[in-house]
Amino acid sequence: MNGGEKVVCVTGASGYVASWIVKLLLLRGYTVRATVLNPTDPAETEHLLALEGSEERLKLFKADLLDDCSFEQAIEGCDAVFHTASPVQFIVTDPQTELIVPAVKGTTNVLNTCKKTSSVKRVIVTSSTAAVLVRQPPLEPNDVVDETFFSDPSVCMERKLWYPLSKTLAENVAWQFAKENGMDMVVVNPEFIIGPLLQPTLNFSVEIIVDMVKGKNPFNCRYYRFVDVRDVALAHVKALETPSANGRYIISGPSVTISHIKETMRELFPDLCIDDTFFDFVLGMEKVSWMGSIAQYVWIK
Structure with a gap:
């Protein structure tokens, strides 16, 4: 029980990572003010309301990334804010509307509210290695990557990598805002996240595993790096509880x-009929997508 009397806000609380952050915060004694898009939708709220400690220390708020004042009520009186709300899609028809505007405007709206709320002492933002790895010239397999690496928005646009572009632009906006306003902010950059689901719907990164069960190789890669959602959630909480935490933290696995x-x-699942159709297909490195390249790099902190 580390939370004591502390009150924190988690945006996009019905999401995969955010749900685990809420669960961990409640277990550690925090009072959590959680934002969801639709509080009347059981798919967004039932798994949160079923968490241990939710009855006493969890309150849900309706909030929309595109609404300027949407987060004020939820953040009021909070000691810290976890901003996890952001769309996760790789196939889009209108990247500006579906990804970029919600990610960037949502981040700006949340940080503006934090700035106006004197009780907020630290903000933890969920980013991604998508905001780290897209560069020109492309990274080589033996390159060492650390938290000083940022994706290049122009390269993202040129390659039509809309999700990396949305995460890069949103993180860039966050760092600029934090610098201009003297905000204490920590950013977490995880890789592909897998592990148990709390929410009733299948999220993108876990869907990758489902595709693999079906014999598909979603990104046509030979190598992958995964990180457990529980480790990612703990990293967020540690980013709050460790006074010396600062800057960015890449969260990666082997x-x-x-x-x-x-x-x-x-x-693990001998009863599964796993299709081998794509499993033995190996691409030349020149054809490996940026996602596959992630797995080739060595991370350092």
């Missing part, structure tokens, strides 16, 4: 081959 993933799934 490199695994697509074949190893297949064999692991067969060992």
Whole structure:
């Protein structure tokens, strides 16, 4: 129980990572003010209301990333804010409307509210390694990547990598805002996140595993790096609870081959009929997408 009397806000609380952050915060004694898009939708709220400690220390608020004043009520009186709300999509028809505007405007709206709320002492923002790895010239397999690396928005646009563009622009806006306003902000940059679901809907990163069960290789990669959602949630909470925490933190796991993933799934779930169609297909490095390249890099803190 580390939360004591502290009150914190979690934006986008019905999401995959955010739900685990809420769960962990409640277990550690925090009072949580959680924002969701539709508080009357059971798919967004039931799993949160079922968490241990929710009856006493969880309150839900309606908030929309595109609404300037939407987060004021939820953030009022909070000691810290976890901003996790942001769309996660890789196939879009209108990237500006579906990804970029909600990510950037939402971040600006939340940070503006934090600035106006004197009780807020620290903001923790959920970003992604998508905001780290897209660069020109492309990173090589043996390059060492650390938290000083930022994706290049112009390269993202040129390659039509809309999700990395949205995360990069949103994080850039956040750092500029924090610098101009003297805000205490920590950013967490996780890789592909997998692990148990709290919400009733399938999220993008876990859907990758479902695709693999079906014999698909979603990004046509030989290597992947995954990180457990519980570790990502704990990293967020530690970013609040560690006074010396600052800057960015890449959250990554070991490199695994697509074949190893297949064999692991067969060992754990022998009743699954896993299709081998794509598992043994290996691309030349010149054709590996930016997502596949992630798995080739060595991370340092």
